[in-house]
Amino acid sequence: MGMSLRALQRTHNVTWRTVRRALDGQWPEPRKNQRRKESRLDAYKPLIDGMLLADLDAPPKQRHTAQRTYDRLVEGHGADGISYSMVRVYAKDRRKEVRRQAGVGPDAMFVPQTHLPGAEAEVDFRTASRGRSRLFFLCPGRIRTFDTRWRSWVI
Structure with a gap:
C-alpha cells in the first residue's frame, strides 16, 4: 500500500495539484511553440x-x-x-x-595574461621591533601563480 496524497504533499512540500499531475502521468505535456511577434521597430x-x-x-x-x-x-x-x-x-x-x-572598434577589450609560477613576485623590506631593543629584519613577499591567486610568505 502506498502513501496517501496528503502524505506525499507534506513529504515533497508541493500542492495537491502537483501530486495529482505526477501520479497521472510521468511526463508533462509538450509546450506549444510560440512564434516571436514581429517588433514594431x-x-x-x-x-x-x-x-x-x-x-x-x-x-x-x-x-x-x-x-x-x-x-x-x-x-x-x-x-x-x-x-x-x-x-x-x-x-x-x-x-x-x-x-x-566597420572595423573602427576593438575586437577584444582585454589582454590575456599568463603568470608562470615564480616568474613574478612582489617583495617589501622592513624592520620591526617587538617592544624590545632587538631589531628584526623582515622580507615579506607575494608570488603570483598560474591560478591568479597571490601567495604570501615571510622570510
Whole structure:
C-alpha cells in the first residue's frame, strides 16, 4: 500500500495539484511553440543602423543621440507605433556592433595574461621591533601563480 496524497504533499512540500499531475502521468505535456511577434521597430532598424553608420565619420558633438534618432524617426519617417525606450535600447546594443563591423572598434577589450609560477613576485623590506631593543629584519613577499591567486610568505 502506498502513501496517501496528503502524505506525499507534506513529504515533497508541493500542492495537491502537483501530486495529482505526477501520479497521472510521468511526463508533462509538450509546450506549444510560440512564434516571436514581429517588433514594431523592425521596419525602422535599417534606418537606425544607417544613422549609426553615418555617425562613424561625424564629429562627436554631431552624432545621433537616442533622443535625436527617435525624433528623426517620428518626424521624418512617420514612426508612430514606437517608443523612445525601444529606440534607446536598440541603439545602445547596436552601436558597438556597428563600430565593430566597420572595423573602427576593438575586437577584444582585454589582454590575456599568463603568470608562470615564480616568474613574478612582489617583495617589501622592513624592520620591526617587538617592544624590545632587538631589531628584526623582515622580507615579506607575494608570488603570483598560474591560478591568479597571490601567495604570501615571510622570510
